[in-house]
Amino acid sequence: MKFILSSLFVVFLAQGSIAQNRTISGVTFPPKLDVKGTALYFNGCGLREKYTLDLYVAGLYLESTTMDANKVISSDAASAIKLVITSSKVTRDKFNESVKEGFENASTGKASSAEIAKFKSFFSAAFKVNDEILMIYVPGKGVAVTINGKFKGLVEGLEFKKRLYAIWLGDKPASAKLKKGMLGKM
Numbered sequence: 001m002k003f004i005l006s007s008l009f010v011v012f013l014a015q016g017s018i019a020q021n022r023t024i025s026g027v028t029f030p031p032k033l034d035v036k037g038t039a040l041y042f043n044g045c046g047l048r049e050k051y052t053l054d055l056y057v058a059g060l061y062l063e064s065t066t067m068d069a070n071k072v073i074s075s076d077a078a079s080a081i082k083l084v085i086t087s088s089k090v091t092r093d094k095f096n097e098s099v100k101e102g103f104e105n106a107s108t109g110k111a112s113s114a115e116i117a118k119f120k121s122f123f124s125a126a127f128k129v130n131d132e133i134l135m136i137y138v139p140g141k142g143v144a145v146t147i148n149g150k151f152k153g154l155v156e157g158l159e160f161k162k163r164l165y166a167i168w169l170g171d172k173p174a175s176a177k178l179k180k181g182m183l184g185k186m
Helices: 002-018 069-074 092-105 113-121 158-169 176-182
Strands: 022-024 027-029 032-035 038-050 053-062 079-085 132-138 142-147 150-156
Touching: 022 038, 032 079, 038 176, 053 158, 053 176, 069 158, 079 158, 092 113, 092 158, 113 150, 113 158, 132 158, 142 158, 150 158, 158 176
Parallel strands: none
Antiparallel strands: 022 027, 032 038, 038 053, 053 079, 079 132, 132 142, 142 150
16 A cells, blocks of 8 residues: 555656746746647747847647647647747837748748738737737637737638748747747757
8 A cells, every 4th residue: 555655646746747837037838728628738938039138938838749840830739839028129010020031931831921911910019028929729720819818810721820830840940949949859
């Protein structure tokens, strides 16, 4: 009996260590997100830096964790990218310009100019430090965007999701270090 209790305690400790919050640059990522009844699990996170400035942190949530970027990009399973602004240097205009460049550099998926314009329109308000952007892929629907918990809109289709996720996880990511972090490789 003592052996069984000890074994259960070890299993409990091991599970507890897996399901802990992760904090990077003062932003905490919970081990799980519940998106309309679908559990998404923390895969990894990283910091986007430019010229030694911390700009934002991004975390990736998946139904099943993986270190395979191509699998994440092409998967038709629910997933989410949580992005939190950490610098006042990140303005709406700079963010939208970076998104435009990201779509141009992405080599996976397809996004029409109308879809990109629609996506960028979700970011019409000025950004503040600690703003939380959640980009949620819903299979059969598309990418829903919330900012600070407020729904901004949806861009339909898996191909758009592939192109969007390739901004951070593709062959020419916004930051190689951030990509590694989001894939849990750091």
